[in-house]
Amino acid sequence: MLTDRAIGPERPVGLAAPADATVTGRAAQPDRPAEAAGPTVPDGPARAPGDVIERRLHPVTPLRRAWAPVAVVIGWAVHDPDGAQRHLTRLTTTTLLIGLAVIVPAAALYGFCSWWFTHFAVTGTELRIRTGLVFRRTAHIRLERIQAVDVTQPLLARVAGVAKLRLDVIGTDKKDELAFLGADEARARRAELLARAAGFAPETAHEVGEAPARQLLRVPPGVLAMSLVLTGATWGSLAAALVVPPVLWLATHSLWTVLAVALPLLGAAGASSVGRFVTEYDWTVGESPDGLRIDHGLLDRAHETVPPGRVQTVRIVEPLLWRRRGWVRVELDVAGSSNSVLLPVAPRAIAEEVVARVLPGVTVPEHTALTPSPRRARWCVPVWWRGYGLAVTDAVFAARSGLLRRTLALVPHAKVQSVRMTQGPWERARGLAGVSVDTGADKTVTARLRDAAEARDLLAAQAERSRTGRRDARPDRWMT
Numbered sequence: 001m002l003t004d005r006a007i008g009p010e011r012p013v014g015l016a017a018p019a020d021a022t023v024t025g026r027a028a029q030p031d032r033p034a035e036a037a038g039p040t041v042p043d044g045p046a047r048a049p050g051d052v053i054e055r056r057l058h059p060v061t062p063l064r065r066a067w068a069p070v071a072v073v074i075g076w077a078v079h080d081p082d083g084a085q086r087h088l089t090r091l092t093t094t095t096l097l098i099g100l101a102v103i104v105p106a107a108a109l110y111g112f113c114s115w116w117f118t119h120f121a122v123t124g125t126e127l128r129i130r131t132g133l134v135f136r137r138t139a140h141i142r143l144e145r146i147q148a149v150d151v152t153q154p155l156l157a158r159v160a161g162v163a164k165l166r167l168d169v170i171g172t173d174k175k176d177e178l179a180f181l182g183a184d185e186a187r188a189r190r191a192e193l194l195a196r197a198a199g200f201a202p203e204t205a206h207e208v209g210e211a212p213a214r215q216l217l218r219v220p221p222g223v224l225a226m227s228l229v230l231t232g233a234t235w236g237s238l239a240a241a242l243v244v245p246p247v248l249w250l251a252t253h254s255l256w257t258v259l260a261v262a263l264p265l266l267g268a269a270g271a272s273s274v275g276r277f278v279t280e281y282d283w284t285v286g287e288s289p290d291g292l293r294i295d296h297g298l299l300d301r302a303h304e305t306v307p308p309g310r311v312q313t314v315r316i317v318e319p320l321l322w323r324r325r326g327w328v329r330v331e332l333d334v335a336g337s338s339n340s341v342l343l344p345v346a347p348r349a350i351a352e353e354v355v356a357r358v359l360p361g362v363t364v365p366e367h368t369a370l371t372p373s374p375r376r377a378r379w380c381v382p383v384w385w386r387g388y389g390l391a392v393t394d395a396v397f398a399a400r401s402g403l404l405r406r407t408l409a410l411v412p413h414a415k416v417q418s419v420r421m422t423q424g425p426w427e428r429a430r431g432l433a434g435v436s437v438d439t440g441a442d443k444t445v446t447a448r449l450r451d452a453a454e455a456r457d458l459l460a461a462q463a464e465r466s467r468t469g470r471r472d473a474r475p476d477r478w479m480t
Helices: 061-065 066-079 081-090 091-114 155-160 182-199 202-208 219-230 233-250 255-280 318-326 348-358 375-379 425-430 450-470
Strands: 119-122 126-131 139-144 146-153 162-169 176-182 216-218 284-288 291-295 301-306 311-318 326-333 341-347 387-390 396-403 406-412 415-420 432-439 443-451
Touching: 061 091, 061 176, 119 182, 139 162, 139 255, 146 155, 146 182, 155 162, 162 182, 176 182, 216 348, 219 341, 233 255, 255 341, 291 341, 291 348, 311 318, 318 326, 326 348, 341 348, 375 425, 375 432, 387 450, 396 443, 415 450, 425 432, 432 450, 443 450
Parallel strands: none
Antiparallel strands: 119 126, 126 139, 146 162, 146 301, 162 176, 216 284, 284 291, 291 301, 311 326, 311 406, 326 341, 387 396, 396 406, 415 432, 432 443
């Protein structure tokens, strides 16, 4: 495995042969049929026939949900500040106190009721979440469709000792979540859900526990900070925030116009520098039987998992100012998951070794192995045509793009859902074409400005590689 050492040019990290990770517990047994859950008693979870137990969330949850009525009032005030100011000036102190005496208990009652009437249970085949007092809603989440289970702790949740359990499920655009659970209970529920999704029987899933993890690498804060300093987007957004507002002031002499433009620009500058540092702080990658685990965050701590077999595309990004240091950023497209970053910054050699863990059997092509576009492509895309390249190996379709911010996209043949050839009028005139492959994550990778004859051959060959790859691919299962 990758040795547990910080990333940095002064401390090289090697790769050793991984030890076999085992999962304790009895052999998987057929799941028993789930039976309907019974009522929940006020003083604890109710045991229903078939050992299905309905549980409530952590008792601090009402404090979080009580903010909903208050948020409605704040949203109205932000949407119509002039109207809110007029109404506030008409109110007397007595009226304000009466309003607070009504709003605060109403918010507290709303939070308590929403918590009291929310239950969840894990049956033999699904996670069941039941909510609502007047309008009842029951979500049935099939265990085999769960792709990732993440544990996140916002700052206040860390202080209170609770956590969110967020689930990535195939076929949904958002993450279902259980917020909040006790921190220890959240980890236990995560381990149980992953074991059940892997096919363990209900009684065995409790015994399995959390799969062991080996730390592969950790990104030191100093390296992360330097990588952000050397990122062009950081300086570009900061320059725009410093230059555009004074120019607008000289042109319009309108304070509101300047503020309307300056605040979003400052926000973008902060998000691309300080925001990324806070989010990606102490980025740690570990390896376990249920996938690669990622822990990160300075204020809000997140524990995420890259599901095995669900990675559709891996992108290796090389900003211009990183190349002298040999650093790259690794991004992902995962079907049914919003996890998009594997490594915020790492030496290229380390990144390639981690990519080999995400895509077993895949070797990242060297720059010299990528075939550039023909020289006549400069008539279609001047200068930038030099950034395009293509390599097709036995395992992946690899397409490079970009000149200043170079990106190499790797798509395993088994993950290609469709392939097509496209030609614009300028490309037809120069005998060029593009070949695009679509993945299960609704993303497209395109090899642009290829010779037209080469593109036609590649179209037929890639379709056959995809069929062969899907036939020989290993099953996408947890803990296998």
